[in-house]
Amino acid sequence: MKNQQDELVPMRIQNSWRVCIDYRRLNQATRKDHFPLPFIDQMLEKIVGKSHYYFLDGFSRYMQIHIAPEDQHKTTFTCPFGIFAYTCMPFGLCNAPSMFQRCMMSIFSDLLQDCMEVFMDDFTVYAESFDACLNNLSKVLKRCIDTNLVLNFEKCHFMVTEGIVLGHLVSNRGIEVDKAKIDVITSLPNPTSVREVRSFLGHAASQPSRPQPEWSRPSRIMEPKLERNS
Template sequence: MQEVVRAEVLKLLQAGIIYPISDSPWVSPTQVVPKKSGIIVVQNDKGEEVFTSLTSGWRVCIDYRKLNVVTRKDHFPLPFIDQVLERVSGHPFYCFLDGYSGYFQIEIAVEDQEKTTFTCPFGTYAYRRMPFGLCNAPIKFQRCMLSIFSDMVERIMEVFMDDITIYGSVFDECLVNLEVVLNRCIEKDLRLIRWILLFQEFNLQIKKEETGKCDESLMLIEVAPWYAHIANYLVTGEVPNEWKAQDKKHFFAKIHAYYWEEPFLFKYCADQIIRKCVPE
């Protein structure tokens, strides 16, 4: 477990997210917990099939409970996820953006950094950027995101924490909305780890009528990976409308072998090994 903590501390030090500190009156302990990834069916002692989570690694957590008790709570209302989903539903085209490093994009006021001090076998450190575990962290992050995209929310996009959903009634409109959001991210120095387009009624062979050449904005998308429909189904619960009954039967016969752990798709293979799906 100490190697897990050592690796995490070195990573955060190299990124400039934490720094050594020795005179802080605020010190919180660290813990290492299993990182759950996906669901598998196993048999219990009674021979019954039950669902259980897979452990794909270990996560270093800081126990900020004592700090949170004395923290003045921010009562900014967080959106309900079902309301967000209801607002974005009904559009044929979507693009999903995922923020990079989450809370770490928000700097902590210098005078408050010592309050985030944590101890581990390799010393005591404080955060320069907002860590997980603080009671007000989700609210502060959501407030910042809504402030950045205040003129776009409920018009062309929705945002929940670092997950951004952009939509459009036609593909070109979705691309225009995507460009507007990406420009705002550049303007506000908001970093993204990736973006995903969900194709439902879009054909990659579409060409501009007036030129006979592929649209420049589409040339970056050469071909969808072989597992695109699987990933889209696991994320949205939908399959292409043009599929016939036989196509759906074949698809659902194999879908149980896959699971989505953002941002990757994994497959349970015959040799009992879980492998990440990659484009051919």
């Protein structure tokens, strides 16, 4: 779809409602947690080249993290149905991503870089053989049971030889760009104005999550021309 500036905005189809609360004032008063997310390049290099994979997805992401009772009132919001406060961590809180990643790293600490990788609620289990991958899955699922971590069965893929990880196709062949992302770019109409060129550059640059050195050359050629015409 397009926004008010007539720029293309990627959409993700949802078949359920999500409540979004404006926590900007709460976030301003919150001491920031700077726990880092994994480096995508390093994560992909550890995953690639294996014979079998399991791709698991955490159910409702942040909502699996309970909020301490003495802090629940800070999430209070009003709506036409009354006044409510969350007992579990909602999205919109500035420290939610860092807190969730820290929890996942703690839960799977002894399995990371050995048989699995974790990026937020995306868990990739891998091995060099069918039996080894099955054994690794058993370890991960047992850990989920022990910690009451719930998975979304509809988004899980079991015992496959390739799959999409953070926008890239990984397999024993190597790392490839997701064909769906290529199709998005090739389906864009040819830009006919400065605004449309800027929109195209922004949209194309946002697709790959790994560095693309060859992308800098065409964008470097066009940027001075865009500045002169702005």
